[in-house]
Amino acid sequence: MSLGSHTAVLLERAVEELKVRADGLYVDCTFGRGGHSRLILSRLGNRGRLIALDRDPDAVSAGEMIDDERFTMLHGAFGRLAALLRQAGVERADGILLDLGVSSPQLDDPARGFSFRFDAPLDMRMDTRGGFTAAQWLASAPESEIREVIRNYGEERFAKQIAAAIVAARARGPVGTTRQLAAIVAEAVPTREPRQDPATRTFQAIRIHVNQELEELSLALPQCIDLLVPGGRLVAISFHSLEDRIVKRILRLQATADPLPRRLPVKARDIAPPRLKLIGRAQRATPSEIAANPRARSAVMRVAERTGDAQYADARGAP
């Protein structure tokens, strides 16, 4: 079985920002095909550890081929990060990486139904063990819900027309394949964006909804912050403005101290200090990386460091 390959975006810089310590414990929440994981492993010594997870069974199969006792591959969604790590006996981490979105093998495998480049059942689930497929959702969702998903997650101007066209089409028979959906969208969209298929935005929106990608991210970030030891770093790479907005908002909020209440006898030392320190500004791929890997064009990387008590300074606990 070929599991495909994925060119990792911001590979060196993301791992550099994790400030990998040879004996630290790191978590790669989005293994994909392991580009970042392999580089992290190469920076670890004998006592270091890397836990990777992915919700996609094919990614997990690819990870299970890594024969290295410092490495553990877990199957699950990062929205349940703390519980998954706890089951693996891990309570703290020296660094956590999130490289969001879809992998190239997901897009390139016709059977997964992510892409209109191939005709295939309209699936789009990253985790094929459960949940609803795109076809199942389109068969029963109210028109207003389809419209809002396409408008909000696809930032599609013609969401209203597309949702109406899908609902009209499904009254004639199931919308069950990628090509069927692409044809319905092409028919409903009155203008074309240069160098972009009219169905691109709709496919992206439905994928984000089917996989609950923004909800997963909002659940994961606070857990990452809780899990990090003081000095531990969180590195998050987003590919969609809505993802980056969530990362930016949560990191900023956690990097801001509560204001001192006015007219109350509270001193600054009684107020909880911020739990995070932002490291630098948002980083983007260089023009040469974008030329070599067009996926890098929309990548935005943010880095933050856990502040706080040095009491927990070692994620592996007492030796």
Ligand SMILES: C[S@@+](CC[C@H](N)C(=O)[O-])C[C@H]1O[C@@H](n2cnc3c(N)ncnc32)[C@H](O)[C@@H]1O
């Ligand atoms: C951009 S790829 C990661 C690529 C990886 N860094 C590499 O170098 O190969 C994103 C991966 O995250 C996984 N993923 C997306 N959302 C997830 C979630 N909520 N929980 C776990 N894995 C998720 C996808 O299945 C996909 O394999």
